[in-house]
Amino acid sequence: MAQSLNPLKTPKTHGNLPPLHPFPPQKLRLKPKSASFICRSLMSGQNQDQKQQLSLDALIRGGRREELFGAIEGSLYNCLSETNLQLTVPGLKSKIRGKVRDIYDGGDYLVLVTTDRQSAFDRILASIPFKGQVLNETSLWWFDKTRHITSNAVVAAPDRNVTIVKKCSVFPVEFVARGYVTGSTDTSLWTVYRNGVRNYCGNDLPDGLVKNQKLLQNILTPTTKAADHDEPITPEEIVKRGLMTQEDYDEVSKRALQLFDYGQRVAADHGLILVDTKYEFGKGHDGSILLIDEVHTPDSSRYWIGQSYEECFQNGLEPENVDKEFLRLWFKSHCNPYKDEVLPEAPKDLVCELAWRYIFLYETITNSKFQMPPGEEPIHERISRNVASALSCLK
Template identity: 50%
Template sequence: MPAIDLTRILPEARIAELPNPYFGKVRDCYDLPDTGSGEQRILISSDRISAFDRILTAIPWKGQVLTQMARWWFENTADIAPNHVLSYPDPNVVIGKKVEILPVEIVVRGYLAGTTGTSVLTLYKKGVRQMYGHTLPDGLRDNEALPQPIITPTSKAFDGGHDEPLDEAAIVSGGLLTQAQWDEVSAMALALFARGQSIAAQRGLILVDTKYEFGLDADGRILLADEIHTPDSSRYWHAASYAEAFAAGTRPASFDKDVIRAWVAERCDPYADPIPQIPAEMIAQTSAAYIEAYETITGESFVPDASGTTPLERVRSNLAPWFG
């Protein structure tokens, strides 16, 4: 694993020479003018880490890790689902087709797990057996494998609202997707998840659940967008820990991306109070966890790009051909 230089971070990528900026929680994006081949978007993954609807800190190499891990998965699933990617001019940057994100969030779950209000485990423990258009049997235990993977779609809350559980009938009758679009998206999602679980198993991992983003391009084609099978969009367990943890009724060991989140929540009201300074050793530990996830999931060594005086200078240089 490479040595972690805590000063080598990309906290933001605000580049005045690029047009039509849009700054998200962790990505800084720019929409390029249509030159005849369709609209394109530059997506720059910063090293910001967010929780509680705010930015907590920056984690060295996080943006490169997630961009390159998603790239690995996009390339290893392109036969299942076409995706938005056009090129990678920099390790932190994707140039992709601009898509209109579909208003349904597609979550595929293989296990009775989760902590949010819309997770299957939360609902199941409340006595719910019919959810998301599926009927689950009685007698399932926490973190048990479901009879087969299921899609648990929710409405996509674009304006800060809460996601709401949906099923196929509500999606189609409500006009969120046509029947043909739902059939295509659901088939691709289950096939992507099966590929992900198969590859994860070869790495000694269990892909528990994941989120997919699909969008429509200018021609109305459905494309896989955003990211795929990264620790930020997926839950992974270490397979070797599963049997013992399941027998004990505890959570299997995982890539815990919530270390910083838990540390902050123990020390303040993270929705209202100032965020305390996060220790350097915790930032380094989190960076190492992201790198470990990359190397375990892809089976490849992570090679940080330390070219350029700073990460931002390198990104600016690599994106110069797109300056207006």
């Protein structure tokens, strides 16, 4: 049985079928008040920001939030933070622990368990109730909806937090699709553009673009899957270094752009803007190209609120979004998350607010209600039982 730890401090790690991003800050003056107060404090400025907040509030602060918030609060200490299925499921071999997913070798298959771990600053900050289920079920929804574009590696989804996939040879390249000039990291399109770069990952960029502006057409900015960081790379370098053949790169890049275009159209139909995302692909034993990992989740994608984007852009405001930035900012204001060995506990109201936002995005993206799991059976026991049953059927 997985050890039970405090999910608000150092995430623990425990765990039925198919499977959501935050507020742009300027000033940060946080006090131990409500999540609503804190989230508003993270918006830039004063009156302009309050006006900007209205449409987002109208979307995320309604009856559905009140309906689910009690269940979220009641699940704070029953998150899936660690798993040890190799000890509880016969036939499972080695475990690879990623930032969010635990991956188990099941012989002919891989068992992917999506946990509730919330990472930032290259470490785990907290566990967010139901996050793993949201990510898993969001991906499964998109995998199903995009079969007309590309095959994928999904074999079965025996549990709310679990997907069983085919083993394949993974291309060591992540395909980052972008539709807007935005971002704040060193490798973000806006950062490199602001620093004078006009050809990025093989894409020619015109002069005169401003932050958060829509590109004339969607582009790909591939990166290599390095151990400690992602390195931007051009298509020519990918082929020259032997990371992919020209034929494979051409086919995968075509599918990635088709996936992104389709995702943007679906998101727009549901009131969202799919700003950017990343895709990973592999090759099956039969040589077929397969979409793997996750698709258009809040962790792999940036979503903005569609109805207020144009007004925000014209007024020089950051677009409204629903992500984890407010939690990141709280930690940056209360510690040095890059250097401090021990981090403070995340406030419960912020953890609950982020959990709700993941659910909100799932429901908005899929246009369906999020189904809370029955609470009687411990999560790790439930996952162990469901995975064991599925693997026995696949033999």
